[in-house]
Amino acid sequence: MADEADGTAVSHHSYDVLVIGAGGAGLRAAIEARMRGKRVAILSKSLFGKAHTVMAEGGIAASMGNANPRDNWEVHYRDTMRGGKFLNNWRMAELHAKEAPQRVWELETYGALFDRTPEGKISQRNFGGHQFPRLAHVGDRTGLELIRTLQQKIVSLQQEDHARTGDYESDLKVFHEFTVTELFKDGDRIAGAFGYRRPTGEYLCFHAPAVVLATGGIGKSFKVTSNSWEYTGDGHALALRAGARLINMEFVQFHPTGMVWPPSVKGILVTESVRGDGGVLKNSEGERFMFRYIPDVFREQYATSEDEGDRWYDDADNNRRPPELLPRDEVARAINNEVKEGRGSPAGGVYLDIASRRTTEFIRKRLPSMYHQFKELADVDITAEPMEVGPTCHYVMGGVEVDPDTASTVVPGLFAAGEVAGGMHGSNRLGGNSLSDLLVFGCRAGAGAADYLDGLGTAPAVGNEAVDAALAEAEKPFSVRGEENAYTLHQELQQTMNDLVGIIRRADEMEMALKRLAELRDRIPRVGVTGGRAYNPGWHLAMDLRNMLMVSQCIAMAALERQESRGGHTRDDYPAMDENWRRELLNCSLADGPDGPEVQLNHQPQPAMRPDLFDLFELDELKKYYTGDELGGHRADRGM
Amino acid sequence: MGYRAKFEVWRGDSSGEGALQPFEVDVNEGEVVLDIVHRLQATQAGDLAVRWNCKAGKCGSCSAEVNGRPRLMCMTRMSTFDEHETVTITPLRTFPVIRDLVTDVDFNYVKAREIPSFAPPEDLAPGEYRMSQIDVERPQEFRKCIECYLCQNTCHAVRDHEENKEEFAGPRYLMRVSELDMHPLDVRDRKDAAQEDHGLGYCNITKCCTEVCPEHIKITDNALIPMKERVVDTKYDPLVWLGRKIFKREDLEARHATGRRSLDDAGPGNGSPLPADSIGPVGG
Numbered sequence: 001m002a003d004e005a006d007g008t009a010v011s012h013h014s015y016d017v018l019v020i021g022a023g024g025a026g027l028r029a030a031i032e033a034r035m036r037g038k039r040v041a042i043l044s045k046s047l048f049g050k051a052h053t054v055m056a057e058g059g060i061a062a063s064m065g066n067a068n069p070r071d072n073w074e075v076h077y078r079d080t081m082r083g084g085k086f087l088n089n090w091r092m093a094e095l096h097a098k099e100a101p102q103r104v105w106e107l108e109t110y111g112a113l114f115d116r117t118p119e120g121k122i123s124q125r126n127f128g129g130h131q132f133p134r135l136a137h138v139g140d141r142t143g144l145e146l147i148r149t150l151q152q153k154i155v156s157l158q159q160e161d162h163a164r165t166g167d168y169e170s171d172l173k174v175f176h177e178f179t180v181t182e183l184f185k186d187g188d189r190i191a192g193a194f195g196y197r198r199p200t201g202e203y204l205c206f207h208a209p210a211v212v213l214a215t216g217g218i219g220k221s222f223k224v225t226s227n228s229w230e231y232t233g234d235g236h237a238l239a240l241r242a243g244a245r246l247i248n249m250e251f252v253q254f255h256p257t258g259m260v261w262p263p264s265v266k267g268i269l270v271t272e273s274v275r276g277d278g279g280v281l282k283n284s285e286g287e288r289f290m291f292r293y294i295p296d297v298f299r300e301q302y303a304t305s306e307d308e309g310d311r312w313y314d315d316a317d318n319n320r321r322p323p324e325l326l327p328r329d330e331v332a333r334a335i336n337n338e339v340k341e342g343r344g345s346p347a348g349g350v351y352l353d354i355a356s357r358r359t360t361e362f363i364r365k366r367l368p369s370m371y372h373q374f375k376e377l378a379d380v381d382i383t384a385e386p387m388e389v390g391p392t393c394h395y396v397m398g399g400v401e402v403d404p405d406t407a408s409t410v411v412p413g414l415f416a417a418g419e420v421a422g423g424m425h426g427s428n429r430l431g432g433n434s435l436s437d438l439l440v441f442g443c444r445a446g447a448g449a450a451d452y453l454d455g456l457g458t459a460p461a462v463g464n465e466a467v468d469a470a471l472a473e474a475e476k477p478f479s480v481r482g483e484e485n486a487y488t489l490h491q492e493l494q495q496t497m498n499d500l501v502g503i504i505r506r507a508d509e510m511e512m513a514l515k516r517l518a519e520l521r522d523r524i525p526r527v528g529v530t531g532g533r534a535y536n537p538g539w540h541l542a543m544d545l546r547n548m549l550m551v552s553q554c555i556a557m558a559a560l561e562r563q564e565s566r567g568g569h570t571r572d573d574y575p576a577m578d579e580n581w582r583r584e585l586l587n588c589s590l591a592d593g594p595d596g597p598e599v600q601l602n603h604q605p606q607p608a609m610r611p612d613l614f615d616l617f618e619l620d621e622l623k624k625y626y627t628g629d630e631l632g633g634h635r636a637d638r639g640m
Numbered sequence: 641m642g643y644r645a646k647f648e649v650w651r652g653d654s655s656g657e658g659a660l661q662p663f664e665v666d667v668n669e670g671e672v673v674l675d676i677v678h679r680l681q682a683t684q685a686g687d688l689a690v691r692w693n694c695k696a697g698k699c700g701s702c703s704a705e706v707n708g709r710p711r712l713m714c715m716t717r718m719s720t721f722d723e724h725e726t727v728t729i730t731p732l733r734t735f736p737v738i739r740d741l742v743t744d745v746d747f748n749y750v751k752a753r754e755i756p757s758f759a760p761p762e763d764l765a766p767g768e769y770r771m772s773q774i775d776v777e778r779p780q781e782f783r784k785c786i787e788c789y790l791c792q793n794t795c796h797a798v799r800d801h802e803e804n805k806e807e808f809a810g811p812r813y814l815m816r817v818s819e820l821d822m823h824p825l826d827v828r829d830r831k832d833a834a835q836e837d838h839g840l841g842y843c844n845i846t847k848c849c850t851e852v853c854p855e856h857i858k859i860t861d862n863a864l865i866p867m868k869e870r871v872v873d874t875k876y877d878p879l880v881w882l883g884r885k886i887f888k889r890e891d892l893e894a895r896h897a898t899g900r901r902s903l904d905d906a907g908p909g910n911g912s913p914l915p916a917d918s919i920g921p922v923g924g
Contacts, residue, residue, distance in 0.1 A: 047691070048749065049787055050699045064767075105766035111758030113776045113783060113821065120770035138780065144698065145783060156757030167755055199738045226691040262670020268696045368784075372856075373696060376715050377672070487682035531687025534653065535739040538686035 001429065007533055008475065010194075010203045010467060013364075015041040015173075018208040020180050020235060022050035024143075024438030025418025025445070026214030027150035028629060029470050032446025033212075034157055034172045038354050041206060042154075042603045043195065044176040045230045052216050052228050053438065056143025056370065057129055057271035059135025060439070061432030064102035066117050067124040067133035068316065075131055081617075082297075082432060083129040083327045084397070084426020084580055085567045086625045087248070090609040092424040093403040096433070096440050099154045103439035110156075110535060114148040126276040129327040129430040131301075132316070134366060141269050146435055167639055168186040178204070180234065181543055183242045183414070183469040186460030190242070190413030201533020203474065205467050209460050210449040212407070213239060213416040214442065215402060218252075220544075222393035223491075223498035226258055226269040229624040232421075232544040233551030235420035237528045239400045240550060241597070244409040246588040247422040247604075249398035249551075250558035251568040254428055254503045256331035258392025261347035265377050267392040268367045270352065270370060272431045274387075275324045277366050279354035281335070282386070283343035289350075290323035293334035297577075297624045298326060324409040328426045328568050336503055339390065339461055349390035355383055391503055395434065397425045397568055398558070401587065406448035407441055413460070414454060417445035428569025477542040480528035486541040489527060493520055493548055501556045506572045510560040517553050524549055553599045554588040561586055561601055579627045582606065615640075642668045645718070646726040647676065649688065653739050660728065661685075668716050673729065674702050674713035677741070689740035697854060700788030704741050705730045710790040711851045732793040748789055751809045755816055755838065761829040775824040782819040782863055784855045785812060791849035792857060797842040810840035811849035811859050818863040821870065835871045840864070 017033045019026045022044030036039045044051070050108040077097040081088050104122065108114070114136050115123040124133040138145040158168040164173070180195035184205075192207045216236030219227025236246055257270040275281070283289045294302045302323045303309035309322030324331065335350050345351055354363055360383040364371050367382070372388060374380040399422030400409055407415045417436045425433065477486075500513035524545050529538040564578035565571050585604045590597040611633050614622070619636040631637075645667045652658015665679055674692055681688050693704040695714045702713040707721075709727050721727055735743035791811040797804050809817075817838055821830045834840045845868075847860040855861075 013806065044697075046693055047701065047745070050693050052693070053700050054786070055696070093918045102766065105769070109760050109766050111826075112761075113771075113780050113823070114769055115780075116773040116776060118773075120772050123773075138783070140782065141698075144786065148783060148785075152757060155753055158753060159757060162753075199742070199744070226700070228695065230693065263668065264671045264675045265696070312835050327798055338913075369698070370881055376697065377717070378670075485682075485686070487686065491682075535689035535742050536687045537689060 005380060007201065008203060008471060010205050010311055012205050012207065013041065014207040015039050016208060016453055017041075017210045018043060018206050019212045019214060019446075020193065021051070021214035021216060021418070021420070022046070022048055022174065022176070023053040023214060023216055023418060024146050024150060024435060025420075026051075026212065027147070027154060027441035028439050028442030029212045029214055029415075029417055029446035029449070030172065031150065031153055031157065032443045033450050036450035038450050039491065040172050040206070042172075042174045043178045043180055043193070043206075045198075046175060046177065047127045047447065048174045048176040049147060051147055052149045052230060053254065053271060053435070054144045055226065056146070056435050057140040057269065058276065059125055059137035059142045059432050060100070060104055060146065060435040061127070061130060061134050062104040062136055062436055063097065063121060063132075064101045064104065064124065064136070065089040065136055066121040069178045071132040071134060073101075074408050076100070076134065077613070078616055080430060082425070083430040083433075084428050085577065086426065087251075087585075087606065088426030089404055089423035089515070090607070090613055092441070094613060095404055095444070096424060096437060099440045099443075100307065100382060100436040103436065103443060107146070107149050107439075110149050110153040114145070118319070125273060126313075126316075126321075126325065126430045128272055128275065128325045128331070135276075135432040137273070139365075140367045142275050142435065146438075164558075175204070178490070179490060179540065179543065179589070181474050182466075183238050184462045184466050184470075185242060185411070185464070188243075188412055189460045191460035192462045194467060194474075196474060197532070199535050201536065201539075203471060205462060207462050209456055210413050210415065210452055212449055213414070214418045214445070215422050217419040218548070218555075219393050219396070219498045221493060221548045221552045221555070222252075222502070223494040224258065224267040224391075225393040226255060226267055227393065227400070231387050233547045234544070236399060236415065236554070237329060237547035237550045238409075239409065239414065239416060239420075240554075240588065240590045242411050243590075244411050244414060244416075245401045246398055246554055247401045247585050248427070248558075249396070249422075249554040249588055250562050250586060251397035251427045252393060252555060253328055253395040253397060253568045254332040255394035256328055256335050256391055257352055257389035258350035258394075259374075259378065260388050260390045261378060268373070268388060270389050271367070272328070274354050274367060274370060275351055277354070277362075278357045279324070279352055280322070280357065281324050281331070282351045282353055283338045284311065284345060284350075285343055287342070287343075288324075289338055290326065290331065290334060293330060293337075294313070294323050294326065295330060295380055298330070300430065302326065308365045323461045327428055327430060328394075329570075332503060333570060335389070335391055345388045347388050349388040351386040352389045353384055353386035360384075365423065373416070391517075392437040393498075395419065395429055397427060398422045398555070406451065408446035408448050408452065410510055414443045415449050427569060468548065474543065475524070477527055477529045477539055478533075480526055483526040483528055484523050484525045486529065486538055489520060489545060490541060490548070492516070493545070493552060496520075497552050497555070501552075501559055504570050504572050505559050507560060510556050513556045514560070517549060517556060521550055521553075550599065557599060557601045558586040558588065560591065577625075579625060582625055643723050645676070645721075645723065648726055649680065649741070650730040650737075651688070651740050652737055654737060654744075656737065658737065662759040668824070671718045673706055673711075673718065673727070676718065676727075676744055678728070686747060689738070689742045691742045692843045694750045698786060700786030700854075703732055703790050703793065705732065712788055712790070712854050715854055718719040730790065734793040734799045735780040735789075739905075745789055748787070748792055748810070748812065750859060751813045752816070754809065755813055755820070756828055756833070757829070758820060758823060761825055761827055764825070769825060771824045778862070779819040779822040781857055782815045784857055785815065786855060787812065788854060789830055790852040790854065794848045795843075796846065796848060796853045797844075804839070804842060808899070811843070811864065814838055814840055814843065814867065815857070815859050815863040819893055821867065831871050831874050834867055840867060840871060842869070853875050
């Protein structure tokens with residue numbers, strides 16, 4: 001059915017590896033695969049260099065020990081597991097903690113310029129849940145530095161290729177403003193991908209035996225979010241449709257501090273560095289309320305008085321950290337509760353005050369983007385007055401289930417890294433662990449894909465019928481006229497998820513959400529678009545809606561099933577953490593239903609931690625998460 | 641607090657054809673121009689093309705000209721306009737229109753690729769890099785750049801002279817050369833290339849780039865002028881000059897032929913205090 005005359009011609013391109021997504025994970029994967037001799041195409045939904053990674057502010061967590069020599073991978077590992085309430089995939093957390101320093105140092109060889117310590121090493125700052133100052137940073141624009149550094153490394157590899165072949169794009173090409181709508185398989189194995197160029201609407205078919213998903217998150221399914229328009233769960237949905245599984249989808253991180261005023265910027269992120277650098281949270285009564293919200297599992301690690309908390313900034317060895325630096329889930333719930341109980345700010349948040357605690361010079365030096373953002377968007381001078389902040393949907397812990405060492409999925413040839421992958425962060429991610437996750441597992445995914453190709457026998461082939469079907473699906477919105485409006489349905493979806501599957505959840509509300517999502521599932525195929533294929537945002541949204549819906553169903557189903565509160569999943573009707581649920585993972589997959597594929601939910605056991613890693617914790621701490629029989633193998637039982 | 645505003649938005653395609661389309665649209669307290677464009681998409685023009693990502697001034701995607709001023713739409717608050725004023729939004733003028741407010745900015749990616757990358761010292765392993773804060777701060781200023789291309793769009797060396805695009809990298813990429821030159825550990829000499837390959841001489845330091853930079857980077861003062869100074873230092877160093885005269889006369893002449901001045905001749909006429917190519921060393 002492909003036809004030159006009506007603009008539906010499909011051009012064909014062949015590569016060894018397709019990387020879908022050009023954020024930190026995608027670019028690092030592409031670099032690795034290219035450096036291992038593979039021909040790589042990067043398919044980026046936005047312009048090259050605009051990925052959501054630029055929004056990361058605080059830093060990259062890596063136990064380099066530059067600020068405190070007592071830091072090492074074991075401490076980082078423990079912090080990560082605690083932050084995720086022991087639901088993390090322990091092997092991913094181990095690889096992450098061990099390899100992060102190497103991945104950060106490597107960035108310096110690409111040209112990155114981090115802030116420095118007096119000895120000239122990479123400076124490291126404090127952050128929530130991290131025992132020592134651990135975040136490599138550049139002011140509060142670390143994500144921009146990361147994306148630009150990787151972008152410039154890609155360019156330098158292209159320059160090497162140009163010197164060798166005369167063509168910058170011979171071995172590594174970026175197709176930017178390109179949306180992937182379908183993955184192709186040959187039998188069980190990945191064979192390629194289909195999508196369209198956003199500027200022109202041209203269709204492209206890629207033939208490639210390995211695909212790395214690095215598409216980021218799902219935040220655009222929620223109304224109040226720090227995420228940009230790209231975050232529509234494309235990779236999550238592509239993986240499901242290709243036969244992979246998603247795990248931990250009930251865990252969605254609401255960052256405690258998003259802007260709340262003016263309404264048009266509600267949700268935009270206010271970096272955790274404000275608190276890491278001395279900022280405190282206050283309610284409308286001027287109280288530093290976080291001292292009332294230290295949960296039992298963290299009681300030993302956090303200060304119980306303002307004096308002790310304040311002393312910690314200068315003497316971390318002899319004082320405990322202030323509770324403003326608890327993991328994000330704890331702080332977000334506390335803010336939510338303060339507002340609910342009537343101690344909120346006029347715009348429905350709480351106050352984040354650094355003005356009264358640090359000098360103007362310090363604030364402008366350490367937090368230049370925040371200063372700029374509040375000045376220009378809210379007319380607030382953060383060196384003189386407090387900010388108003390509240391929780392905003394920020395990150396999905398859930399994602400594609402992968403093998404930790406190779407980032408491969410259950411579908412041969414399909415890999416996933418970064419936010420789209422699940423398991424690493426368990427039920428809650430620590431700030432700073434995202435950028436390091438991108439680098440560690442982006443690199444592993446690129447290597448995994450290269451190794452897979454080296455062991456590949458016959459190359460898989462893309463079938464003509466599959467291409468025709470993908471083309472027909474992409475064309476559909478043009479043949480439906482005017483019944484449903486994509487923007488309206490998107491707003492309804494966001495409102496549903498925000499109100500009914502948000503930061504605090506209840507069974508009856510989630511059942512209602514699932515009912516509304518089922519209605520949207522019937523309405524989305526009736527979305528029509530006006531205009532042509534060239535840069536048509538109405539059409540783009542119509543295509544993205546399918547993915548947002550599928551991901552929202554996964555979140556709501558898993559959240560309804562998990563009858564406990566843990567990390568980024570808080571149940572009003574099951575407020576306690578239940579140790580039996582720590583052994584359970586929930587996974588989502590697609591199964592054939594009467595009206596096409598449907599999301600189905602299953603339980604699977606959480607793999608037990610390797611004994612030597614288990615022994616890194618004290619028995620008393622483990623008792624807060626584990627049941628009696630599981631504690632048997634701990635070193636304490638062996639008299640160690 | 642809300643009111644009804646008048647807008648005129650460029651609608652057109654890659655053929656170059658197009659016209660301003662008038663709209664009347666609701667505006668609420670605290671909104672920015674990009675909010676209004678989104679409202680137009682959702683309620684009146686579903687296919688209105690606009691490029692955007694973060695809506696927080698961090699990604700540099702939503703560049704356009706608002707009432708003729710190059711701006712990020714996400715950082716342009718509606719409260720800066722009179723309620724009765726018609727707000728006109730047009731695409732960046734220097735780059736070809738793809739559709740409506742979206743332009744083809746590939747020129748910038750081509751220029752980025754022409755600049756030799758960071759050249760690390762060979763004897764340092766990862767983890768051994770040592771730099772002092774004071775030394776990284778100068779290039780760090782330039783790494784704040786969000787690549788919104790407003791400076792590239794505004795620089796009259798290309799805005800008014802399509803023919804210069806071939807030889808002139810534009811302020812963003814001359815700043816990149818300067819950034820690498822100031823990188824404490826970069827081992828490549830970039831001075832000749834700045835002038836001869838990337839067209840530093842076309843810059844007549846009118847500071848238009850600095851004026852439109854949403855990150856408030858002092859592109860001209862801190863990146864381009866110091867680069868010009870260093871170029872001049874080597875170019876007019878008598879020993880270097882003599883060496884070149886003796887050993888590389890032909891080479892130099894070949895370079896001179898491509899290093900021609902901007903068509904916008906510098907001087908009092910266009911606001912530039914000094915002619916292009918003539919910035920001498922300041923304070924040695």
